[in-house]
Amino acid sequence: MESVILGFATIVAVIGVGALVAHLGVVDLGAQQVLSRVAFFVASPALLVTTVADADVSDVLSRGLAATVVAVVIPAATYVLIARWRWRRSAGERVIGALSSSYVNAGNLGLPVAAYVLGDAALVAPTLLLQLLVLQPLALAVLDADVRGTRPSVSEVLLRPFTNPLTIGTLVGLLLSITGWRLPPLVADPVELIGAMAVPGMLLAYGISLRLGPGFGGDVPPGELALTSGLKLVVQPLVAYAVAHHALGLSGHALLAVVVCASLPTAQNIFVHATRYDRSSTLARDTILVTTTGAVPLIMLVVWLLG
Template identity: 70%
Template sequence: MLDVLSGFATIAIVIAVGALVAHIGLVDASAQVLLSRIAFFVASPALLLTTIAATDVSHVLSGNLVATAAGAAVPALTYAVVGHRVWRRRPGELVIGSLASSYVNSGNLGIPVAAYALGSASFVAPTLLLQLLVLQPVALALLDSDRFGRRPRARDLLVRPFTNPLTIGTLLGLGLAVTGWSLPTPVLRPIELIGAMAVPGMLLAYGIALRLGTGLGGDIPAGELALTTVLKMIVQPLVAWAVAAGLLGVQGHALLAVVVCSALPTAQNIFVHATRYDRATTLARDTILLTTIGSVPVILLVTVLLGH
C-alpha cells in the first residue's frame, strides 16, 4: 500500500517542481511549450520503444483485454456524445475530452503501481498496448485531420498514425518484442537515456502550466470538468469490473489487476497532445489534476474490496 502512495507522491513532487520554477520566474510559458514538444517528438517515442520492447505481448491476447477495452470505450463514447450535444465541442476538442475521460496513466504510474501493488508490471501490459497501438493512433489521426480542417478519411486513419513519432516508437518496440530481437548496446543506451526525459519532461511542463495557466476550470463549464472526472475515476473502473467479473468470470488477483489499471488517473501525455494540437488544454490539464488526486482513494478502496 505504501508503494502505491509512493508512486503518486513521486509524480506530485515533480509537478510541484515545475510549478515552483514557474512561480519564481525561472521559466515562462514558452518553457512549457518547449518541454511538451521535446516530450512529444523526441523523448516519448524513445520511451515507448524501450518499454514495449521489454513487454511480454502475450498478455495482450488474454481475456482481460476485453474488459480493459470496454472500460475505456464507455466513458470515451459517453463524453463524445454529451460533449457534442451539450457543449457543441469541435472534433479536436471531443477527442481530447474523450481521452481525458478514458486514457489511463499506464506508463509512468501504471508500471510502478502494477509492479508494487499487483506484484508484476506485466499486469499493465494489456492497458499499455491497447492505448498505444489502438486508442492513441486513432486519436492522433483524428487530431491531425481536425488540424487540417477536414473530416477524417479512412486513409487518414490507416496512414497518418504511422507518420506520428509516438506510433513509430510504439511499432518499433512491438517489432522487437514479437521477434525477440535486441538492439545493440551502443544503440540502446542513447535511446534509453533520451526516453528517460519523457516522464519528467511531461510532469514539469504540466507543473508550469498549472502555475501560469488559468485557475481550476478556467473557461470551461464546471459540468464538463465534472463529467470527464467522474467518467475517468468511477465509470471506467466500474465498467471494467462489470465486464471482467460479470461477463468473463474473472476472479481473484486477475480481477483486481483489471480494475486497478482502469482506475489509474488520466495520463499526463493527454495534456501534451492537447498542447501540441491546441485543443481543450484546460480540460485536459484539470482532469489530470483531479483524477490524479482522486484516484489515490479509489485505488486504495479497490485494493481493499478486491484484494485477497
C-alpha cells in the same frame, strides 16, 4: 499500499518543481511549450521503444483485454455524445475530452503500481499496448485532420498514424518484443537516456501550466470537468469490474489487476497532446489534476475490496 502512495507522491513532487521554477521566474509559459514538444517528438517515442520492447505481447491475448476495451469505449463514447450535444465541441476537442475520460496513466504510474501493488508489471501490458497501438494512433489521426480543417478519410485514419513519432516508437518497440531482438548498446543507451526525459518533461510542463496557465477550470464549464472526471474515476472502474467479473468470470488477482488498471488517473501525455494540437488543454490539465488526486483513495479502496 505504501508503494501506491510513493508513486503518487513522486509525480506530485515533480509537478511541484515545475510550478516552483515557474513561480520563481526561472522559466516562462514558453518553456511549457518547449518541454511538451520535446516530450512529444523526441523523448516519448524513445520511451515507447524501450517500454513496449520489454512488454510480453502474449499478455494482450487475455480475457482481461476485453474488459479493458469495454471500460475504455463506454466512458469515451459517453463524453463524445454529451459534449457534441451540450457544448458543441469540435472533433479535436471531443477527442481530448474522450481521452481525458478514459486514457489511463499506464506507463509512468501504471507500471510501478502493477509491479509493487499487483506483484507483476506485465499485468498492465494489455492496457498499455491497447492505448499505444490502437487508441493513441486513432486519436492522433483525428487530431491531425482537425488541425488541418479536413475530415479524416478511412485511409488517412489507417495510414497517417504511422507518420506520428509516438506511433513509430510504439511499432519499433513492438517489433523488438515480437522478434526478441535487442538494440546494440551503442543505440540502446542513447535511446534509454533520451526516453528518461519523457515523464519528467511532461510533469514539469504540467507544473508550469498549473502556475502560469489559466486558473483551475479556466474557461471550461464546471459540468464538463465533472463529466470527464466522473467518467474516469467512477464509470471506467465500475464498467471494468462488471464486464470482467460478471461477463467474463474473472476473480481474484486477475479481477484485481483489471480494476486497478481502470482506476489509474488520466495520463499526463493527454495534456501534451492537447497542448501540441491546441485543443482543450485546460480540460485535459484539470482532469489530470482531479483524477490523480482522486485515484489515490480509489486504488486503495479497490485493493481493500478485491485484494
